[in-house]
Amino acid sequence: MTKATRSKALIRKSSSHKTTHKASRRVGGSGRKAAKKKIKRPALAKPVKRLATKVKRKGTARAALARAKRPKVAAGHARAHPASRKVGSPRSRAAASTKEKSQRKPIIVEKAAPSPSVKIFGQAIRLFNRQDFASAREAFSSFIETFPNEVEMVARAKTYITVCDQRLSRPPTAPRTAEALYDRGVFELNRGETEQAIAYFERALKSEHSADHVLYSLAAAHARLGMLGEALEELGRCVNKRESYRIQARRDPDFRPLYQNERFQELVGLEPTEG
Numbered sequence: 001m002t003k004a005t006r007s008k009a010l011i012r013k014s015s016s017h018k019t020t021h022k023a024s025r026r027v028g029g030s031g032r033k034a035a036k037k038k039i040k041r042p043a044l045a046k047p048v049k050r051l052a053t054k055v056k057r058k059g060t061a062r063a064a065l066a067r068a069k070r071p072k073v074a075a076g077h078a079r080a081h082p083a084s085r086k087v088g089s090p091r092s093r094a095a096a097s098t099k100e101k102s103q104r105k106p107i108i109v110e111k112a113a114p115s116p117s118v119k120i121f122g123q124a125i126r127l128f129n130r131q132d133f134a135s136a137r138e139a140f141s142s143f144i145e146t147f148p149n150e151v152e153m154v155a156r157a158k159t160y161i162t163v164c165d166q167r168l169s170r171p172p173t174a175p176r177t178a179e180a181l182y183d184r185g186v187f188e189l190n191r192g193e194t195e196q197a198i199a200y201f202e203r204a205l206k207s208e209h210s211a212d213h214v215l216y217s218l219a220a221a222h223a224r225l226g227m228l229g230e231a232l233e234e235l236g237r238c239v240n241k242r243e244s245y246r247i248q249a250r251r252d253p254d255f256r257p258l259y260q261n262e263r264f265q266e267l268v269g270l271e272p273t274e275g
Helices: 003-069 082-086 090-103 116-129 133-146 151-169 178-191 194-207 212-225 228-241 244-251 253-258 262-268
Strands: none
Touching: 116 133, 116 151, 133 151, 133 178, 178 194, 178 212, 194 212, 212 228, 212 244, 212 253, 228 244, 228 253, 228 262, 244 262
16 A cells, blocks of 8 residues: 555545544433433423413412302493593592582580589689679688588689679779769679669760760669659660660660560660550
8 A cells, every 4th residue: 555545544544433433422422411401391380380370370369269259230330340430530539628628417525514612612703703793702701601512613602702802891982084973883883782783874975965875874774763754765876876775775674674664665765565
């Protein structure tokens, strides 16, 4: 064999060896890939698929159970979805809330009636505010005797009695202005000293002729004393100045002697009564 023939044989042998090696590598690579695929498919794909199927079946069963428990609605009265009730403009929602509030029944809270002790104590304070200190002192003393267990109010009543004693012990100051004379006249009228009250009211009118409230009090004092002619004349002058004295005179107990008088009924706007 020549050298040329020998070299050609060696080249063929090496090329065939390389080809076989490449083929074996390809076969081995594809084998590894196939092995990986075989490991992934049975381990991951099938359990996930089964789990999804179970969840789907479980959800379907719950939905069927909820539909079975849901109350049946008559035809033509389809129930609105809860979400659809909330949808709307702010104005519509505000109107709906206002309608609900208007339909609510108002809560009526009954006020407890004042106790007898509170009523009597209030009457005594009103006498004190009118500056009728003698009557106020008697009222507070009567309260202490009647309700000795009312500790707080008894202590206040004793304080008021002390103030009444101080005011009664002072020598009365001579009033000078029209308002001071009027206040003194009201004080004497509340004490029952009607003649002294009339004297103070007349002096107040001399100082201020346009004081219609003084004129009204003078008319009430004359009516209490039985001087009905003077009372009617003064009341007529009051009504001409201010219409509100008509209603005030109807409810004033000082004018009780004039209730059956036709002139009084005409002044205050009452219908004449027989007998």
